[in-house]
Amino acid sequence: MQSQSPAAYIDSLRPAGSKRSSKRDLIVSVFLGQDGHLTADDLVDLIRKQDQRISRATVYRTLTWMEQAGIARKVDFGEGRFRFEHSYRHPRHFHLICKACNRSMEFLSSDIEQMIEEVAAARGFTVKQAVVQLYGLCEDCASGGRPAAPQASSESLFARDALRIAIATERSGREFYTRAASMTSNDRARTIFEQLSTSEDDHLDRLETRYQELLAEMPDLERQPQFLFFKGAASGLFSAGVEALKSVSSDKDALMIGIKCERGSHKFFKKYGEKFEDSEGKRIFLEFAEEEREHLELLIREYRVLTGKDRAGAGS
Numbered sequence: 001m002q003s004q005s006p007a008a009y010i011d012s013l014r015p016a017g018s019k020r021s022s023k024r025d026l027i028v029s030v031f032l033g034q035d036g037h038l039t040a041d042d043l044v045d046l047i048r049k050q051d052q053r054i055s056r057a058t059v060y061r062t063l064t065w066m067e068q069a070g071i072a073r074k075v076d077f078g079e080g081r082f083r084f085e086h087s088y089r090h091p092r093h094f095h096l097i098c099k100a101c102n103r104s105m106e107f108l109s110s111d112i113e114q115m116i117e118e119v120a121a122a123r124g125f126t127v128k129q130a131v132v133q134l135y136g137l138c139e140d141c142a143s144g145g146r147p148a149a150p151q152a153s154s155e156s157l158f159a160r161d162a163l164r165i166a167i168a169t170e171r172s173g174r175e176f177y178t179r180a181a182s183m184t185s186n187d188r189a190r191t192i193f194e195q196l197s198t199s200e201d202d203h204l205d206r207l208e209t210r211y212q213e214l215l216a217e218m219p220d221l222e223r224q225p226q227f228l229f230f231k232g233a234a235s236g237l238f239s240a241g242v243e244a245l246k247s248v249s250s251d252k253d254a255l256m257i258g259i260k261c262e263r264g265s266h267k268f269f270k271k272y273g274e275k276f277e278d279s280e281g282k283r284i285f286l287e288f289a290e291e292e293r294e295h296l297e298l299l300i301r302e303y304r305v306l307t308g309k310d311r312a313g314a315g316s
C-alpha cells in the first residue's frame, strides 16, 4: 500500500478539466507545511510572507475549500474563533490545550475510544464525531519553564508509538513461543513453536531497524511526548499468554493460548489500522495485523493436526 504525495492528493481532488490555481496551490502547500492548529489569520500572515498579492478573502475561501475537500479540519478550542489542522494523513486524535501558552497538543487513547463506542452502542447512538479536549496547564507552564521547542508532527509521533507497540508485541510473542517450545513434549508442536519464535525474532529485527531509521530522520523523536495511549497493548499483547502458559499441562492447551493471543493481536492491529487515516502508523498496524493472521492460521492448522492425533492416540 503506497501513500500518495500531498501534491498528487491535491491533484486528485480537482474536478476533471478544471485549471490548476497557483494561488490555491501555494495556500494549500503552506498550510500542509505547518503543524498544529492555525487560525485563519495565522495562515493569512504566513501566506503574505510569501506573496503579498494574495487577499485575505482568497485565503478564507481556500480554507473553506480545503475543509470540504478533506485537507483541513476545523477545531474549536473555545477561544471564540476556529482553528484549522490537517486532516490529510493526520491521525484522528484528542487535544490537550494549555490556557497559559495557548499551545495545543495531540494524543489518542484506545480506552477513551472504547468507552465512546460502549456508551454509543448502549444508547443506540451513531457517532459521527467525538471531541475530547482537556484544558489546563502544560508541563512547561506549570513548572515555570520556557515552552519547549515545537514538537514533532502527530504523524511522526504516531509512527513512533505504533512501532513501539508492535515491538512490545513481538517481544512478548517471542517470549511466549520460546517458553512454549521449551515446555512441549510433542515434537511437531515444538517445531511450530520454535518456528514462530524465530519468525517473531525476524519481525522484531525488521521493526527495530525501522524504528532506528525513524530516529535517524528525527533524532529528537524519543524525547517527544507520548501520542498513543494504548494501555492494553503497551506491555505486549502476549504477556497474558506468557502468564497463562505457567499453568498449562498439555501441548493442546499451549497451542490454544497461542491461538487466542494471535487472534487478539490480529484483531487489535486490524481494527485500529483500518480506522486510521493513511499514514506510516496505519501501515505499521496493518502490516503487523497481516503477520499475526499468518501466525494464527499456522497455529490453527497445527491444533487440528494435534487434536486429530490425540484422538488416534486415545484409540490405540
Ligand SMILES: [Zn+2]
Pocket (backbone or CB within 6 Å): 098, 099, 100, 101, 102, 103, 137, 138, 139, 140, 141, 142, 147
Ligand atoms: Zn503552556
Ligand SMILES: [Zn+2]
Pocket (backbone or CB within 6 Å): 036, 037, 075, 085, 093, 094, 095, 106
Ligand atoms: Zn489537532
